[in-house]
Amino acid sequence: MAGKPKLHYPKGRGRMESVRWLLAAAGVEFEEEFIETKEDLEKLRSDGSLLFQQVPMVEIDGMKLVQTRAILSYIAGKYNLYGKDLKERAWIDMYVEGTTDLMGMIMYIPFQPAESKEKNLALIIERAAARYFPVYEKALKDHGHGYLVGNKLSWADIHLLEAILMTEECKPDILSAFPLLQAFKGRISNIPTIKKFLQPGSQRKPVADEKFIARVKEIFDM
Amino acid sequence: MSGKPKLHYFNGRGRMESIRWLLAAAGVEFEECFLETRDDLLKLLKSGALLFQQVPMVEIDGIKMVQTRAIGNYIAAKYNLYGKDLKERALIDMYVEAIIDLDELLMSHPFQPADKKEQHLANIVDKATNRHFPVYEKVLKDHGQDFLVGNQLSRADVQLLEALLMAEECKPDILARFPLLQSFKARISNVPTIKKFLQPGSQRKPPLQEKDLPKVLKIFNLNQ
Numbered sequence: 194m195a196g197k198p199k200l201h202y203p204k205g206r207g208r209m210e211s212v213r214w215l216l217a218a219a220g221v222e223f224e225e226e227f228i229e230t231k232e233d234l235e236k237l238r239s240d241g242s243l244l245f246q247q248v249p250m251v252e253i254d255g256m257k258l259v260q261t262r263a264i265l266s267y268i269a270g271k272y273n274l275y276g277k278d279l280k281e282r283a284w285i286d287m288y289v290e291g292t293t294d295l296m297g298m299i300m301y302i303p304f305q306p307a308e309s310k311e312k313n314l315a316l317i318i319e320r321a322a323a324r325y326f327p328v329y330e331k332a333l334k335d336h337g338h339g340y341l342v343g344n345k346l347s348w349a350d351i352h353l354l355e356a357i358l359m360t361e362e363c364k365p366d367i368l369s370a371f372p373l374l375q376a377f378k379g380r381i382s383n384i385p386t387i388k389k390f391l392q393p394g395s396q397r398k399p400v401a402d403e404k405f406i407a408r409v410k411e412i413f414d415m
Numbered sequence: 416m417s418g419k420p421k422l423h424y425f426n427g428r429g430r431m432e433s434i435r436w437l438l439a440a441a442g443v444e445f446e447e448c449f450l451e452t453r454d455d456l457l458k459l460l461k462s463g464a465l466l467f468q469q470v471p472m473v474e475i476d477g478i479k480m481v482q483t484r485a486i487g488n489y490i491a492a493k494y495n496l497y498g499k500d501l502k503e504r505a506l507i508d509m510y511v512e513a514i515i516d517l518d519e520l521l522m523s524h525p526f527q528p529a530d531k532k533e534q535h536l537a538n539i540v541d542k543a544t545n546r547h548f549p550v551y552e553k554v555l556k557d558h559g560q561d562f563l564v565g566n567q568l569s570r571a572d573v574q575l576l577e578a579l580l581m582a583e584e585c586k587p588d589i590l591a592r593f594p595l596l597q598s599f600k601a602r603i604s605n606v607p608t609i610k611k612f613l614q615p616g617s618q619r620k621p622p623l624q625e626k627d628l629p630k631v632l633k634i635f636n637l638n639q
Contacts, residue, residue, distance in 0.1 A: 244509060244513075244550060245513045245516075245546055245547070245550060246546055254502070256502065256505060258505060258509065259509055260508065260509045260512035260513060261512075262484065262508060262512055263505055263508035263509040263511075263512050266504065266505070266508050267501060267504070267505040267508070270501050270504065271501060279489060279492055279493060280476070280478065282488065282489070282492070283478060283480060283485060283488070283489045284478075286482065286484065286485035286488050286489070287466060287480065287481060287482050287485045289485075290467075290481075290482035290484055290485055291466070291467050291482070294467070324467055324468055325467065328466055328467060
């Protein structure tokens with residue numbers, strides 16, 4: 194029964210991208226079944242596959258997991274990316290919640306009215322530079338290790354790299370005041386599984402374009 | 416060094432209420448430091464105590480924990496309310512995440528402008544009775560056990576009870592179609608630590624009143 198995990202989502206980043214990152218970083222091959230139309234989503238719903246009628250949904254180890262954080266926590270726990278004890282978990286959880294908040298802001302930009310886009314972008318840049326990145330820069334500075342928690346690769350590092358790259362897409366020089374994060378970015382990007390995921394042809398998805406946004410709005414009735 | 420956990424938040428439910436529920440259910444005594452004014456929040460910010468400049472913040476076991484989910488995860492795991500293995504955790508996480516979604520809806524109700532309130536309430540009732548409650552009713556029906564996961568009290572049960580009671584505050588008969596949730600509600604309410612928390616004089620907070628709204632908005636600089 195143990196096949197590859199199977200991801201159900203439209204063919205784009207959205208809330209599933211962090212799951213793709215984590216599986217890829219853990220070296221786990223996965224399949225994807227893309228939701229192209231509203232009918233595809235309705236079928237998943239009427240099949241009873243979506244516990245709360247929502248995606249992301251990941252079929253893994255005999256379960257149909259929903260709720261992004263539940264999925265990510267399971268993968269992190271299973272593949273040893275969740276620290277060695279409760280306290281390390283606590284730090285990983287805190288760091289991941291921060292990057293989740295930041296990436297959440299970026300994710301919603303295409304779905305906001307055009308007039309507020311510039312203002313929201315400015316807020317993202319401000320939050321990234323004043324609230325979030327300083328925390329991770331300081332964490333790296335304080336312990337001097339290569340990874341955020343426990344001197345070992347964890348979910349927090351992978352999530353932070355994803356957030357850095359996503360924020361750089363908004364403002365390419367966003368890391369200019371954060372030398373340790375620059376080094377961190379270089380270092381984590383070079384981890385073999387992650388390096389592979391960052392290459393063309395991987396299952397990493399591109400930034401949402403107009404066509405994708407239109408499709409998502411149609412599928413989810415937005 | 417280990418004193419009681421210390422909760423930093425305003426004197427109301429908000430995002431801290433689930434944490435109070437969890438600690439109370441676990442039988443853990445805790446202290447609270449209330450933010451009464453914007454200055455209180457600014458002072459806390461200046462002290463560097465808030466990792467991402469936000470509350471809730473809970474001082475526990477030598478860490479100043481922030482981010483509601485991180486805090487909830489830690490307490491649940493420490494006090495054995497997180498299932499016995501990865502798969503039970505996954506189930507608990509799924510249920511809790513959905514409950515958090517419902518809580519956000521419920522929690523935002525007092526902040527709705529007057530002309531949007533009725534529609535917002537309709538949305539709450541729709542989501543609660545069509546998307547959320549049927550799931551838990553079915554879970555209880557399918558396994559026939561007293562608790563949602565693993566035949567023992569977990570964070571999922573505590574948070575579901577909290578949500579059920581909050582939903583009833585919005586619409587008293589909201590559980591009419593859900594007999595198993597009604598008996599679940601009674602059963603979990605009778606767990607001794609939870610029963611104590613539900614009694615007057617506990618640290619459980621009342622729903623936000625209209626008159627308290629300006630004070631909360633001011634503390635967090637949220638101008639409507």
